[in-house]
Amino acid sequence: MTLTTPDNPDAHAHAHAHAHAAQAHGHAQARPDAESHTHPDANPPAHARTEIPGPSGLPVLGSMLDLRRDSLAAFLRAHREHGEVVRLQAGPPGLRSVFHAVFAPQGVQQILASEAANFRKDHPLYEEVRQSFGNGLLTSQDADYLRQRRLVQPLFTKRRVDGYAAAVATEAGIIAERWRTADDATVDLVSEMNRFALRTVARILFGTDVEAAVDVIHRCAPVISDYVVRRAYVPLKVPREWPTPGNRRAREATAEVTAVCDRIVAERRAAADTPTGRMVDPRTAGERSPSADDLLSLLADAGNEEDGSLDATEVREQVLIFLLAGHETTAISLAFTLHLLARHPEEQARVREEIDQVLADGPPTAADLDRLPRVTRALKEAMRLYPPAPVVSRRAVAATEIGGFRIPAGADVVVAPWVTHRSPELWADPERFDPDRFTPEREAGRHRYAWFPFGGGPRACIGQHFSMLESVLALATLLRSYELDAVDEEVPVSAGITLQATGPARVRLRPHPL
Numbered sequence: 484m485t486l487t488t489p490d491n492p493d494a495h496a497h498a499h500a501h502a503h504a505a506q507a508h509g510h511a512q513a514r515p516d517a518e519s520h521t522h523p524d525a526n527p528p529a530h531a532r533t534e535i536p537g538p539s540g541l542p543v544l545g546s547m548l549d550l551r552r553d554s555l556a557a558f559l560r561a562h563r564e565h566g567e568v569v570r571l572q573a574g575p576p577g578l579r580s581v582f583h584a585v586f587a588p589q590g591v592q593q594i595l596a597s598e599a600a601n602f603r604k605d606h607p608l609y610e611e612v613r614q615s616f617g618n619g620l621l622t623s624q625d626a627d628y629l630r631q632r633r634l635v636q637p638l639f640t641k642r643r644v645d646g647y648a649a650a651v652a653t654e655a656g657i658i659a660e661r662w663r664t665a666d667d668a669t670v671d672l673v674s675e676m677n678r679f680a681l682r683t684v685a686r687i688l689f690g691t692d693v694e695a696a697v698d699v700i701h702r703c704a705p706v707i708s709d710y711v712v713r714r715a716y717v718p719l720k721v722p723r724e725w726p727t728p729g730n731r732r733a734r735e736a737t738a739e740v741t742a743v744c745d746r747i748v749a750e751r752r753a754a755a756d757t758p759t760g761r762m763v764d765p766r767t768a769g770e771r772s773p774s775a776d777d778l779l780s781l782l783a784d785a786g787n788e789e790d791g792s793l794d795a796t797e798v799r800e801q802v803l804i805f806l807l808a809g810h811e812t813t814a815i816s817l818a819f820t821l822h823l824l825a826r827h828p829e830e831q832a833r834v835r836e837e838i839d840q841v842l843a844d845g846p847p848t849a850a851d852l853d854r855l856p857r858v859t860r861a862l863k864e865a866m867r868l869y870p871p872a873p874v875v876s877r878r879a880v881a882a883t884e885i886g887g888f889r890i891p892a893g894a895d896v897v898v899a900p901w902v903t904h905r906s907p908e909l910w911a912d913p914e915r916f917d918p919d920r921f922t923p924e925r926e927a928g929r930h931r932y933a934w935f936p937f938g939g940g941p942r943a944c945i946g947q948h949f950s951m952l953e954s955v956l957a958l959a960t961l962l963r964s965y966e967l968d969a970v971d972e973e974v975p976v977s978a979g980i981t982l983q984a985t986g987p988a989r990v991r992l993r994p995h996p997l
């Protein structure tokens with residue numbers, strides 16, 4: 484897999500220097516990496532076309548209803564009918580919101596990587612996410628972002644991530660055990676994997692004291708996510724303070740998750756003097772065991788520092804962002820991998836054969852990761868068909884050119900793994916589940932941004948290595964214990980902040996002899 488986020492902590496110093504240089508131009512948002520060249524003053528060449536094609540939609544509402552009803556289908560149709568750069572408009576004249584969608588890998592690379600400094604997280608969707616979930620690593624920009632990323636990066640180096648394998652295997656083992664008592668031997672993968680991923684990220688990043696948070700996040704996160712997405716695309720927003728039922732529901736849900744995060748932080752602070760709760764120096768964090776220097780320790784410690792590297796609100800917001808970003812995405816990729824394998828028994832048998840050959844009696848370890856390429860390929864193919872972050876949004880600072888079209892300054896722009904991953908120009912028979920698309924030979928011939936479930940460039944997912952490890956080990960644990968038959972053939976989806984399964988993905992379980 485091509486991954487863009489460097490594990491090497493040295494990359495920070497390098498990136499930092501770049502970011503400062505970019506800041507001097509007034510647009511730095513990020514930690515540019517080797518891939519990223521900033522063109523903050525980019526002027527599109529005169530020959531760039533200003534008329535961007537796109538659906539005209541309804542005379543008054545434009546594409547609003549299509550986008551509301553099924554934005555993923557609307558994007559696919561826009562690509563099919565209008566090409567690689569499309570202009571969409573929604574809402575009545577005067578209140579119309581206009582945005583651009585870019586589908587070709589070259590354009591995606593420009594937005595996420597090579598012109599990353601010109602494409603900021605100022606898009607209305609990110610503004611709403613920021614207001615609801617706070618200024619954590621996913622949403623912050625500029626100096627705040629650099630500070631936060633430097634602080635948490637040591638938790639995501641390869642060595643640290645390998646150290647999380649035991650906790651992942653334990654949590655996956657708990658799910659496998661739970662399934663032994665499932666009613667009618669049938670489970671819904673969507674809710675099962677949600678629970679697994681939330682418990683796992685909570686355990687790894689926050690220690691073991693988060694049981695209470697699991698239920699609250701489970702219940703409240705979807706309410707807040709729905710609210711955020713609904714607000715992001717309406718031309719005229721009702722102020723958040725008004726006492727409408729929608730505002731009230733979202734406010735109550737936010738208050739609950741905030742209280743839970745505050746409680747987690749407070750409990751850890753109270754335990755700070757005990758040997759297990761000891762705060763540590765983030766500079767030496769990599770040298771210690773995961774339980775003694777998890778995310779919460781790093782954050783709480785930084786929150787204590789006199790130079791104010793993180794204030795109390797930032798600590799809580801970081802906790803919240805990591806709980807959310809760290810579970811829904813992995814959960815959906817796991818659920819769809821298992822469900823696709825349940826729908827493709829021959830592929831499931833090939834994957835299981837590999838697992839049976841590779842795994843010894845005990846739980847899987849990080850060392851098994853490279854020895855399970857078939858499992859990894861099935862996971863990557865599931866993330867192609869069901870990218871957990873189906874759409875990623877930005878706002879252009881300066882005008883630029885993409886694919887021969889002029890993107891104006893201030894334009895809202897989205898890239899959509901959902902569409903690029905299904906483009907017939909890039910993927911033969913794109914709807915077919917075919918894990919062999921991800922053999923090393925076939926991957927080598929592909930554009931870096933033909934497959935980008937983790938985003939790319941300086942703001943690529945910090946959790947990607949962890950998520951891959953977690954998913955492969957969980958798949959190995961579950962598939963070596965159970966054979967799966969699909970009960971639901973199709974699982975309906977919609978685009979929230981992450982991809983949402985809007986129906987169950989049930990499978991029937993048959994114990995697989997060990």
Ligand code: HEM
Nearest residue numbers: 620621808809812813871872936937938942944945946950
């Ligand atoms: C299949 C699993 C996952 C997928 C598909 C995924 C996808 C993404 C994508 C597309 C982005 C970039 C968003 C943008 O450019 O606007 C991102 C960023 C991020 N993800 Fe993930 N993610 C996954 C798992 C995780 C996990 C397990 C964690 C935490 C433990 C995590 C934490 C984050 C954070 C904090 C960011 C912001 C990083 C930054 O801007 O520096 N993600 N993720």
